[in-house]
Amino acid sequence: PSIRNNPHHINLIPPGVCNLLNPSTIYANNEVNLEEVDIYGFDYDYTLALYSSALDEMIYNKAREFLVQHYKYPEGISKYNYIPNFATRGLHYDIQKGLLMKIDAFHYIQLGTVYRGLKPVPDDEVMKLYGGSNHVPLHQVSGFYGKGPKMKQFMDVFSIPEMTLLAAANDYFISNDIEYDPVHLYKDVSDAIGMVHIKGYMYKWIIGDETYAVLHRLASHGKKLFLITNSPFSFVDKGMKYMVGKEWRDFFDVVIVQADKPHFFNDCLKPFRRLDSNGDLQWDRIKSLDKGQIYKQGNLVDFLKLTGWRGSKVFYFGDHLYSDLADLMLRHGWRTGAIVPELEVETKVVNTEQYAQSLTWLQALTGLLERMQMNRGPESKKVLQEWLKEREELRAVTKNLFNPHFGSIFRTCHNPTYFSRRLCRFSDLYMASISCLLNYDLSYTFYPRRTPLQHEAPLWMDQLCTGCMKTPFLEEMAHIR
Numbered sequence: 013p014s015i016r017n018n019p020h021h022i023n024l025i026p027p028g029v030c031n032l033l034n035p036s037t038i039y040a041n042n043e044v045n046l047e048e049v050d051i052y053g054f055d056y057d058y059t060l061a062l063y064s065s066a067l068d069e070m071i072y073n074k075a076r077e078f079l080v081q082h083y084k085y086p087e088g089i090s091k092y093n094y095i096p097n098f099a100t101r102g103l104h105y106d107i108q109k110g111l112l113m114k115i116d117a118f119h120y121i122q123l124g125t126v127y128r129g130l131k132p133v134p135d136d137e138v139m140k141l142y143g144g145s146n147h148v149p150l151h152q153v154s155g156f157y158g159k160g161p162k163m164k165q166f167m168d169v170f171s172i173p174e175m176t177l178l179a180a181a182n183d184y185f186i187s188n189d190i191e192y193d194p195v196h197l198y199k200d201v202s203d204a205i206g207m208v209h210i211k212g213y214m215y216k217w218i219i220g221d222e223t224y225a226v227l228h229r230l231a232s233h234g235k236k237l238f239l240i241t242n243s244p245f246s247f248v249d250k251g252m253k254y255m256v257g258k259e260w261r262d263f264f265d266v267v268i269v270q271a272d273k274p275h276f277f278n279d280c281l282k283p284f285r286r287l288d289s290n291g292d293l294q295w296d297r298i299k300s301l302d303k304g305q306i307y308k309q310g311n312l313v314d315f316l317k318l319t320g321w322r323g324s325k326v327f328y329f330g331d332h333l334y335s336d337l338a339d340l341m342l343r344h345g346w347r348t349g350a351i352v353p354e355l356e357v358e359t360k361v362v363n364t365e366q367y368a369q370s371l372t373w374l375q376a377l378t379g380l381l382e383r384m385q386m387n388r389g390p391e392s393k394k395v396l397q398e399w400l401k402e403r404e405e406l407r408a409v410t411k412n413l414f415n416p417h418f419g420s421i422f423r424t425c426h427n428p429t430y431f432s433r434r435l436c437r438f439s440d441l442y443m444a445s446i447s448c449l450l451n452y453d454l455s456y457t458f459y460p461r462r463t464p465l466q467h468e469a470p471l472w473m474d475q476l477c478t479g480c481m482k483t484p485f486l487e488e489m490a491h492i493r
Contacts, residue, residue, distance in 0.1 A: 033359040040458035044327075044347055047455040052230050054446070055330035056241035057275075058169045059351050061225050061251045062445055069094040071208050072173035078204035085200070088188065092180035098176035100132070100418045101354060102431025104154070106166045109141060110182045110194035110320040112175060114418050117433035121146040122424035123410075124286065129183030150430070158334060164198070164431070168332045169353060169455040175206045179277050185419050200292035222447035223255045227263045233454050235322075238266040240276065240328075245269045245291045245306055266301045266319065270308045273332075277312045277339035284310035284318075312344070325393065329446055333431075337438040338391045351446060352437035354421050359444075361420075370413075374406045458489075 019255040054060050072094040079085040111133065114125040125131040125144055131407045139146060150163065158165030166175055178201050185192045206424055228238060230363075248269060251262040261267060272282065284298040287306040295434050301307060301318045316322065327347040330336025361367055381399055385394065411419035435442055441458055 020126075028249050034218055035356040035359045035444055036448050036451055038349075038441050038443040038452065038458060039355075040460040041436045042442050043457065043459055044440050045455075045457040046327075047457070048324060049235070049327045049347060050116045051236045051238065051326045053326060053328040053346075055239060055328075055332070055336050056239060056243055056248050058331040058353065059329050059446060060239070061215070061218050061255065062170055062220040062353065063214065065096065065167075066221045067214065068173045068176075069096070070217070071170070071205065072177055072210040072351050075173065075177055075201065075204040076180075078207050079177070079200060082207075083204065085181065086184065086190070087190075089181055089184050092184060094173070095103075095130075095176055095180075095414060097256075098179065098417060099167065099172050100415050101171065101423050102170060102429060103166055103175060103418060104150075104158075104430070105175065105178065105198070107115060107164060107195055110197070111141075112179060112387070113138075113439070114148065115148060115430045116424040116427040117430055118427065119148050119150045119430070120135070120424075121148060122419070125424075127179060127389070129186050130179050131157055131183070132207045133140075150293070154337075156334070161270045163240045164311070165240050167334055167431075172207070174201060176483055177201050177205070200422065214247070214330075215254045215396040218251055218255060220445060220447060222445075222450060225256070226449055227256060229450065231263050234238070234266045235454070238319075239264050240268045240271045240273065242271055242273055243269060243283060245308075249291075261304060261306075262387075264301050266307070266315075267305070268307045268310055268315075273307060273336060274339060276310065280311045280313040282309040282311055284308070284314060285371055290414065306474075311341075316344075324349045333420055333438045341438050341440070348439045348441075349446075350435055351444075352435070352442050355444040358414060358420060364413070367410065368407055370410050374383060374403065374410065379405065391403050 038327075048453055055493070057063075065409075073154055076092070077088060080087060081419070090158075099112065102114075103112055105112050109110065110128060112127045114122045116122055121138060121142070123130065123135040123138060125428075126138045133141075135146075142148060148163065153162035154160065154165060158167060178198065181197055181201060184190075185197075227237060236384045239248070256263070268276075268284075269287070274280070284301070285295040285308045286293055286296060286298060288306055291306070293308065296306065298310075298314075298318070301315070321344040322349055326338055327349060328350040329351060331351040333350060337348040337350060381396065381403065381419075382397075384396060407425050411425075414420040420429075422429060428436075
């Protein structure tokens with residue numbers, strides 16, 4: 013039954029498929045002509061400033077310290093060291109049950125990716141916990157911004173240490189059989205992580221020296237630049253001086269700090285306030301947003317009134333799909349660029365021979381299962397069972413290539429993840445970092461690939477699934493794998 017041992021099965025892979033992906037590519041969900049963009053806006057953390065993964069461990073350690081010293085959590089939690097690559101971005105956390113999990117685009121939990129503390133929860137237990145199904149009614153339990161009341165989706169890069177600390181603390185209580193309230197724990201961990209961000213030495217972990225090059229290139233082509241961040245001025249100032257130099261503010265036409273996104277984008281309550289050069293709040297009424305000044309809070313309606321910037325002339329880049337990009341795209345028709353640093357590692361995996369072979373064989377196996385499923389004889393049934401088992405094993409192999417606990421942030425088996433679906437919904441372009449812009453001319457048009465809809469797929473997919481090499485356009489089709 014296994015064709016894997018067949019010496020010819022290596023020919024299933026269309027030639028030239030491996031190493032197709034370049035991590036500094038910009039991917040398009042929607043057609044965008046940069047010629048039409050006059051104004052470029054940026055978030056600060058993880059967009060203009062990229063941090064080394066050593067920062068995650070620092071945040072984790074500091075927050076763990078706060079939990080024990082400030083919130084008087086048991087000393088035993090201090091023994092849990094940071095686990096790099098435990099969590100991935102875009103996971104959901106069931107606040108009341110204390111479970112971390114991955115959910116797909118159709119709101120189903122991916123079985124095998126549910127963790128209580130640091131241990132996986134068996135599939136049958138997951139089904140019991142969710143009323144006999146692995147479907148979660150996300151709109152009721154999580155809301156548009158993924159904030160709860162019952163389920164939280166962790167969407168920014170800062171959330172990796174938070175998820176890891178939650179898992180460690182849950183694990184401590186469960187392993188030691190101590191009764192606790194997961195809701196309190198969630199709130200305290202969240203507060204402890206928040207306390208770490210306030211400290212002003214994060215700029216020491218900044219990596220990537222191309223921020224200056226990006227800003228300089230845009231400004232020298234006459235583009236207007238602005239910055240809207242939730243971080244305080246002193247924090248941004250330190251980081252920008254470090255990356256761009258003392259005169260960093262000369263690049264920007266408008267600088268807004270402590271903006272309180274997503275509220276900045278979706279309600280008109282807070283007026284702008286001006287800060288002086290020491291960062292102290294001024295009392296004057298704001299009638300215009302001027303270059304060289306620093307503004308605090310504010311809201312998008314006033315921002316648009318005061319700048320006169322409208323719609324598709326504006327391109328805004330951020331790493332948080334909800335608080336940075338969703339409202340801008342849905343309400344205001346701005347162009348949006350999502351910064352997804354994970355693309356770098358994930359494209360490396362996709363480029364490996366092992367991934368290409370596993371995936372091609374997985375496709376072929378699925379094609380065989382689909383065709384042969386109606387064969388009723390006992391022999392056939394046995395073969396089908398073996399194929400199904402092999403398909404499960406292969407899925408586990410491909411998942412583990414990305415992350416042994418949660419797999420790829422973009423896919424659950426063959427479905428897109430919930431994260432992936434929102435990424436396509438709220439961003440025109442997505443890329444590993446803003447330095448990817450340096451690879452493209454500023455009048456470049458990004459065209460999304462035309463990928464097949466299900467009813468268009470039979471011809472395309474069948475040829476790939478069963479590795480039939482007779483089709484003349486198979487090589488060009490390789491990218492849809």
